[in-house]
Amino acid sequence: MTIPNRFDHADAAAKILKIWDDAQCAHATVNPDREPFMIVIPPPNVTGALHLGHGLNNTLQDIVIRMKRMQGFETLWMPGTDHAGIATQAVVERRLVEQENKTRHDLGREALVQRIWAWKDQYEKRILNQLKRMGASCDWQRTRFTLDDQCAKAVRVTFFDLFTKQLIYRGKRLVNWDSHLETAVSNDEVNNVKKKGHFWHFYYPVIDPKPGEPNRVEIATTRPETMLGDTAVAVHPNPESALDKVEKELQAKLAEANEKESAEIKTQLEQLAERRKTMLPQLIQLRDMAADGRKLMLPLMNREIPLVADRWAKPELGSGCVKITPAHDPNDYEVGMRADLPMINIMNPNGTINAEGGAYAGMTMKEARKKVVADLDELELLGDVEDREVDLPISDRSKFPIEPYLADQWFVKMDTLAQSAIDLVADEEVKIFPERYRKGYLDWLGEKRDWPVSRQLWWGHQIPIWSVSRLDAATKDELESKVVAIIGQANDMASYRVDESDDGLFGIFVCLRTEDDPLEKDFEELGFQRDPDVLDTWFSSALWPHSTLGWPDASAELEYFYPTATLITSRDIITLWVARMVLMSWNNLGKIPFREVFIHPKILDGLGETMSKSKGNGVDPIDVIDKFGPDALRFGLARIATDTQDVRMPVQYECPACEKLIDQTKKNRSVPTVQCPACKAVFSTQWAESEADKAHPRGAVVSERFETARNFVNKLWNAARFVLMNLEDYQPQSVDVDTLPLEDRWLLSRLSTVTREVTEGIESYKYAECSRILYDFAWDEFCSFYVEIAKPRLNDEKLRGTTQAVMAHGLDQLLRLLHPTMPFVTESIWAFLNDAAASRGVPAPTDPGPFVMKAAWPIANAQHNDEAIEHQFSEFQEVVGAIRKIRASQSIPPRETVPVAIRCSEASLALLQPMTTYFGQLAGADITAIGPDAKPFETDAPLALTSLDIDVHVDLEKFIDVEAELARLQKLQGQLEKQITGKQQKLSNESFVARAPEDVVARERESLDELVRQLQSVGGDLERLESKTKS
């Protein structure tokens, strides 16, 4: 058998994928003979290709899925993608502008949607291919898309149900308006950035002031243009008590403050006192004027606006008065609601000033701002202009500033829905890991804020509501009776509601349960029009676990697989997605969607920033796979998935010419070409646009963090290669475990422990720990010790057969345990192992099956677990280590064999005697004496293993380097003395001796004794060596 000494992942992976696919290894069916286990994939957005974060997310899911499949569950991993309304439409629109200089309105709804479908097809294909190449064992025959017919049906039925339950209502609400995309975006899609701005002070004249009253009021704003929509100026209803309250808080803070803070607070208190003196009387006067109904003249618009008393005005800040623009500021909106103020919308959907802005109509916000300030200045109504840092809300989708905007939106009432999702997590029906994320989930739902679900987009599930509005009472009654007549008996398919608006007019809203219902036409003939808006993407994602299984239709799959077992996702969508899946599942099915949720860390780049394509630091999993292989990608990700903290992963460009890795910096990650510092070749990056730049070969962005994992794959491959090379004459045989030599029983015991730890670890999402356990076991125990010991045994005809049996079993078990993390290399080796040892196992050989992917997961054999054996073996390992240390300090060449004498107890002798030959293999040692009577050599290098009561002596006759030996012993002596001093101090501390538990004290005493003995022995050795050099 010839096996190459490198695992050719590129060649193997494609073949293995095909074999699995042909054998339908990942296909799940309803199978009453097995217990079901299902996970739904968090559907990736079709907006763009997958990055390393997806790589992590899907690797973790696949590890669980693969283990469960091997454990015999009927395992379904449901794949699919998400249409990601705003994000995807925004990308396509941006390209439209860039490439054709067209807007969506130039194209029209149908044509734009068609373009987005084309985009979706392209990226869905790419994404699914990425997942497949990573080895994700999804049931690809069931692949879904949040906008496909089945999901659409689920969305429609759910929406109708909520509408019928009166949980969907229409409201004018202040929304975050993206005036570039011309849609509302949710709070979660808004980022606040700090920007330098100004604080402009204006004066509004008072109309008919009474004697003694001021003739103008000062207000200040960071957004002057909004004054066009002002409908009031507010002053605090009780400025004195408000100031008292502020002062009280400051005093309380002062009492607890440190020196530095207290100075600051004192200054604030002084300012407050000053304000009380100079401004309070005026604020009280203004409050009284407000009570008396005094009005102000809004400049530029020449509109009378009231002076109102409202707690939103802060007497401790600025002039103490605040302008109120209810239609363009969230806080002012609240004031407007409280004081029943008119709400004047001054903005067009595209962000320009509308007719309400009078002379300013048609200007952009920016232009209007400039002009308003200039005009007020002209009128001598402009006061100070301060520099100030302001929070500027930016749309995460378009990167344009957000305008608060009053718009008609559909809302889902969250009250009872949210409560159900709270209860289910609070009662641990749904468990969230790590547990700390529970709080955020519960707090967010606890606010029970209604969910605005309208999106002014074309890409998504169009809202199934037809409406007629602005009807007077009589017309309403007439139309309503017609609606009732049309609906008639079909009230399970159509539903309506009537709303009265502020101005006493009515609107009628009809919701239809199914797509293309013939009733549509009937309503349209009555003048009903379908709402052009689409639903928030999360509405369809919220149904994902059950819509993918066929809901609302009854399906055998739904019956069998639901609820799913676990959801593995990232923390930023706990509220947006996880919470909504819980409440929607409860609403639609009365069931939880999943029993557990695991939140995994995020991957950051070397600078601690999130990876993203727009920064240029994003890593494509495919690039990592091409360079390091899919197993290395997966193992490399799994081993960093702890539950504590996000992971930093420094990234590099790979020079396509010389393969050197070049660290990414803020500078070089945003340039179109980079010159390799090693070979001076120039390569292009994702930013290359000009033909000249693109002509250079592309440099992939990867991370050297995957080298460790790649090396591990190689180590496993080569260990397997060794095993396979020594199985040529393998014959299956049963093994009597009790009569096996120590090293075999040690391996079996370790396998039992590792199997238990890994099984429990994967079940509790401890990926990093499992990876480490497997890495250490495979490398440091199986390879470094078991295989090394097996070498001489395989040359011994008497031992060869059993050795082959145990070794084949060890490799077999290791492959199974590693398979969920490293599916390709393990499947590849599995095929070779099946050729060499078709039947294998301890104690009795069995048929392992054609695929490790479908092989049985190991069960920790408690009978093989033997602590005494493991302890004994570690004695052996320590002796090996001692010999190696002495050799290294003496620079004895590895190929030289050195005589070694081991002084030990009778018990240790019994253990070590049968293993003497292995010291040769592992430490190049020839054991000349072993047992209680073993003596030092004439030219001796000793090392005492006091805790084991073993002295290791190496004969240096042929190699003695006195200086080196003296140095080694002196260093040892120094270390011992330091430790002894520490222990002595500890033990001379009376309260330690008195108060620490007895066993701790006893252990300290014992170890001190041992150290002293060792020091004496080293002292003796030193003396002998010194006298020898003198003689």
Next chain:
RNA sequence: GGGCGAUUAGCUCAGUUGGUUAGAGCGCUACGUUGACAUCGUAGAGGUCACAGAUUCGAAUUCUGUAUCGCCCA
């Protein structure tokens, strides 16, 4: 402003209920390639566990505060 988390070797991270000399990988140093593996082996150097207090016989670990960083919410 509120909440959550982090700070351990040059880098990236582990570190169970407080108890021998705080670990790993990469990087670094020295030595070593005819048979599984140089994507390797053996050994070594490298740490005031962010800082300041408190609790305790004993603190990387528990508590309080400070600083810095990250995320979420307002």
